[in-house]
Amino acid sequence: MSVAVVLLALLGSVWLLAVVEGWTTTGRLRLTAPLLSGVAHLGRESIVPRTPDRLFFEAAPVLLLVVAVLAAAVLPLAPTLVIADMATGALFVNAALAYVLVALIMAGWGPNGAYAMIGGWRFLGQLIAYAMLIVMPITGVAMRAESLVTTVIVNSQDSVWNIVYQPLGLVLFIIAAMALAFRAPFDLPVAGGELGGGVDAEYTGVRLAVLRLARLTLVVTLALATTVFYLGGWHGPLLPPWAWSLIKTLAVAVSMLLAGRYLPRIREADLMRWCWTLGIPLALLNIIVVGILVLVVP
Amino acid sequence: MTSAQPITTKGSRQKQPRFAVLQAWVSRALARDLSCLIIPGPEVALAYGLDVTAAGMCSSATPRDATVLLIIGELSEQMDEAAAVLYAQMPRPRTILMLGGKTPPSLPDADVSADLSQKALTDAVERLQGLLAEGAFATYPEDFDASVLHVKIEYVCPMHPDVVRDEPGSCPKCGMDLVAQEAGKATSGHDHEHHEHHEHHEQDSPQSHEHHHGQGHQHGQAHEQGHPQGHANHKTGTDYTCPMHPEVSQDEPGRCPECGMDLVPREAGEVTPGHNHERPGHGHNEPESPQDHTNNKTGTDYTCPMHPEVSQDEPGRCPECGMDLEPREGSENGASGNNHDHGEHNHSGHGHDEHSHAGHEHGGHSHGGHEHGGHSHGGHEHDHGASGFMSMIEVTKDLPRSADGLAMDWIEVPFGPVFPGLPGGLKLMLTLDGDGVIEGNATSLVGMTNGDNDTEEMNAEAFVERLALATPLAPVSYRLLACLAIERAAGLADNPGTGRASALERERIASHLGWLALLGRQLGFTWLTQRASALQLDLRCASQKRLAALEPALRTLTARLGRTPLLKARLKGIGRLPADTPGLRGPVALAAGDAWARLWQRLDEIRTSLDFIRTNGEPELPGLRITDQASGRGEATVDTPRGQARLSLTLQSGRVTSYRLDTACSHHIGLVAELVEGQELGDALVAVGSLDLSPWEVMS
Numbered sequence: 002m003s004v005a006v007v008l009l010a011l012l013g014s015v016w017l018l019a020v021v022e023g024w025t026t027t028g029r030l031r032l033t034a035p036l037l038s039g040v041a042h043l044g045r046e047s048i049v050p051r052t053p054d055r056l057f058f059e060a061a062p063v064l065l066l067v068v069a070v071l072a073a074a075v076l077p078l079a080p081t082l083v084i085a086d087m088a089t090g091a092l093f094v095n096a097a098l099a100y101v102l103v104a105l106i107m108a109g110w111g112p113n114g115a116y117a118m119i120g121g122w123r124f125l126g127q128l129i130a131y132a133m134l135i136v137m138p139i140t141g142v143a144m145r146a147e148s149l150v151t152t153v154i155v156n157s158q159d160s161v162w163n164i165v166y167q168p169l170g171l172v173l174f175i176i177a178a179m180a181l182a183f184r185a186p187f188d189l190p191v192a193g194g195e196l197g198g199g200v201d202a203e204y205t206g207v208r209l210a211v212l213r214l215a216r217l218t219l220v221v222t223l224a225l226a227t228t229v230f231y232l233g234g235w236h237g238p239l240l241p242p243w244a245w246s247l248i249k250t251l252a253v254a255v256s257m258l259l260a261g262r263y264l265p266r267i268r269e270a271d272l273m274r275w276c277w278t279l280g281i282p283l284a285l286l287n288i289i290v291v292g293i294l295v296l297v298v299p
Numbered sequence: 300m301t302s303a304q305p306i307t308t309k310g311s312r313q314k315q316p317r318f319a320v321l322q323a324w325v326s327r328a329l330a331r332d333l334s335c336l337i338i339p340g341p342e343v344a345l346a347y348g349l350d351v352t353a354a355g356m357c358s359s360a361t362p363r364d365a366t367v368l369l370i371i372g373e374l375s376e377q378m379d380e381a382a383a384v385l386y387a388q389m390p391r392p393r394t395i396l397m398l399g400g401k402t403p404p405s406l407p408d409a410d411v412s413a414d415l416s417q418k419a420l421t422d423a424v425e426r427l428q429g430l431l432a433e434g435a436f437a438t439y440p441e442d443f444d445a446s447v448l449h450v451k452i453e454y455v456c457p458m459h460p461d462v463v464r465d466e467p468g469s470c471p472k473c474g475m476d477l478v479a480q481e482a483g484k485a486t487s488g489h490d491h492e493h494h495e496h497h498e499h500h501e502q503d504s505p506q507s508h509e510h511h512h513g514q515g516h517q518h519g520q521a522h523e524q525g526h527p528q529g530h531a532n533h534k535t536g537t538d539y540t541c542p543m544h545p546e547v548s549q550d551e552p553g554r555c556p557e558c559g560m561d562l563v564p565r566e567a568g569e570v571t572p573g574h575n576h577e578r579p580g581h582g583h584n585e586p587e588s589p590q591d592h593t594n595n596k597t598g599t600d601y602t603c604p605m606h607p608e609v610s611q612d613e614p615g616r617c618p619e620c621g622m623d624l625e626p627r628e629g630s631e632n633g634a635s636g637n638n639h640d641h642g643e644h645n646h647s648g649h650g651h652d653e654h655s656h657a658g659h660e661h662g663g664h665s666h667g668g669h670e671h672g673g674h675s676h677g678g679h680e681h682d683h684g685a686s687g688f689m690s691m692i693e694v695t696k697d698l699p700r701s702a703d704g705l706a707m708d709w710i711e712v713p714f715g716p717v718f719p720g721l722p723g724g725l726k727l728m729l730t731l732d733g734d735g736v737i738e739g740n741a742t743s744l745v746g747m748t749n750g751d752n753d754t755e756e757m758n759a760e761a762f763v764e765r766l767a768l769a770t771p772l773a774p775v776s777y778r779l780l781a782c783l784a785i786e787r788a789a790g791l792a793d794n795p796g797t798g799r800a801s802a803l804e805r806e807r808i809a810s811h812l813g814w815l816a817l818l819g820r821q822l823g824f825t826w827l828t829q830r831a832s833a834l835q836l837d838l839r840c841a842s843q844k845r846l847a848a849l850e851p852a853l854r855t856l857t858a859r860l861g862r863t864p865l866l867k868a869r870l871k872g873i874g875r876l877p878a879d880t881p882g883l884r885g886p887v888a889l890a891a892g893d894a895w896a897r898l899w900q901r902l903d904e905i906r907t908s909l910d911f912i913r914t915n916g917e918p919e920l921p922g923l924r925i926t927d928q929a930s931g932r933g934e935a936t937v938d939t940p941r942g943q944a945r946l947s948l949t950l951q952s953g954r955v956t957s958y959r960l961d962t963a964c965s966h967h968i969g970l971v972a973e974l975v976e977g978q979e980l981g982d983a984l985v986a987v988g989s990l991d992l993s994p995w996e997v998m999s
Contacts, residue, residue, distance in 0.1 A: 188823055265819075
């Protein structure tokens, strides 16, 4: 039951995100646009490029989708509305998301095209930049909750949300999450103006539909993770818990989507440098501050 | 209601009677989800005042994602070929929408044709939607074929160039395997312009053998098979010879003095190696001992790269770890990585690392096959990945190190002529080492030619029109330039009015906004693209009053760019040109320095131009004053948005008999090689973009 509900919530959020995305690019608010686009993709030819690595080419979009859904499986929408409330939930999110890299390398390698390949390798570099900034803020969150169970993490924010308790962690986590979801301005692997679509470049038809669905699902999953870790999860007045989770998730997801519109793409060298010379010290500082707070504040 | 003749689009997809209802439904969705690939490019659409979004389409960055090929104006021959390749890459159902001109010869007739105006575009999109809803799927879809998509493969003997066959086989003179090459390419090496291409409907073949042109693609077998000579080892006792002229021999890699082909390494003393490429167990080490070919079967055993104790006579898998066994000579037991075998693979995948070695030693990357070879290496290595052990260290150990100390395959990748981050018609060839650019150069596929003697005469009016039409990104400037030159040739005094100058300044603003939109596309800065495009559309024909009304919006745009995070970090230090670089003109000259300085130079010029128009009156399109049957020579210069352009022409009884045009972009395009060298790919593209090259204004 909760599986169906969570999947439905994910799908609904993705649909809403697609509507917002279409709205910003065309200036027209069309609620049916994502549906039409999906059906249209089914009607298009799904081309396989010359001499592909067939396995990688076929598996990559599916893997990306599976990864995004898997990570969402341990994130609760409400106290009982979670597919798997694992003892290592917060760690599992991180572990599942590591496969985003695998999917992108496969999508880059599979089609046997230069743009895609460079895009895939670029993401490998990007991982080196963002990976620590996903794990270290989660550490801060787990320290406060004294648990890796995601529902316990939400409950630990009963009185004060982590956005107040550890705002630095939130900022770092959101930046890293956007890099992980390769949304603008971190869209190096799919850069339109630099790689003509990069890892997306060779996918058409159904495969492209799956890839797009996967990319948006990934954004929703990361927004849900932000909600659970920093925005108090389902906590909120009046509305039922699941509604609060969804509202917060969508707000984060839409802001992630919109932020990219107003920023130029970051240089890969800058991303790497800032993440390591600035991001990691700040993340360490966050851990120290949280540690002190945990000890001092009862 | 069905008409007698069913409506179909030219690029329709196969109709499946079983799914007729479903397909009818999908057709309607397709018709309402239109994205278009604009040829030559979105900046040309903007310059003509076309807004595809307002017409109900999205603008797509790649052919893979487009349903509509939107062609604006007449295309040059090279652009026509590029358009054919792009069209072939689009997934069916696909359509062609032609604005203002005839459909280029390589493409099927346009599904919908219209004039070059926003209203005509909007109507055309509606018609196209109707057409797609009805005819996206057809019982008998038309095949698409264009000569540019074909490469005739012929088989020649590397040693006997006179032996040419249509089929693979062996040479009747020496028994060597014939090697495949593109027909007619024997003496010119390999050419990137050609493609091997077979297009089928998905029904005929699940693999549509399409590949990108101007979209970073390799093509396959012509090259893979074209370099069996890559088998030759170049490490020890090697000389270099021409595959076509065996008498050529030298110690260094280079080109054949006879035919210009890249020389290939040859084992000293090796004459007719007689490789049997089909034979399994054709290890990489074999050229070191050519005689092994004869005792391949008797002297070879198969061993596991990880477990040398494993040994058997047949290829197979290691009982210990399941890896594919590799051949080992009876006398040889070490160097396991060196003689790795690719199992049952054919010769096409075989020479790949030698091929890239050879390419590197050639150094110059004039090696035609590099883009292809380098990349098909990727695919092929992996195709065989399941059956062979490929050590990255082995593969790259002799390659030259790039600036970051990593050794990688170099690949030559085309960017353009239709590429989202570059102006349409500009083709950038970059040799990439990872994502670092080793070298690059830019060419224009839509440039003009100087008409000195051999062009037909034309009357002055027609000349003005022609020049304006040939430069869609700055038509007013060139119209003005032509008018001035002709009027001076006719001996008329310069027009004292300032209307023309105002029109030129208005075009400068519009042109710089167009550049900002392109910068936005290049940097994925969507807001900038949308804002600059909207302003450009509004402003390109605006009156003085309207321009005054738009001034606050332009100031806001400038202020926003100053505040945009990351923008300075993105542009600062990129595309730096020494101040004494010769041939600089316009904003590029005035803002000596980097891409960031050029951005602010252009933003400053927008402000200055606005001030100019405010004080100098209504913009007025330059029109030619009556010159009757005048004769003479005239010269004029105009400060176009991209820098000074100079035109000198000869007028004979009212007709232009010869002209000479000198533009800023002709000089600037030569800077590309210097700007991109050693840069990261993204930086290289930003550097090229910051020059604001208009390929239309490049003189060839």
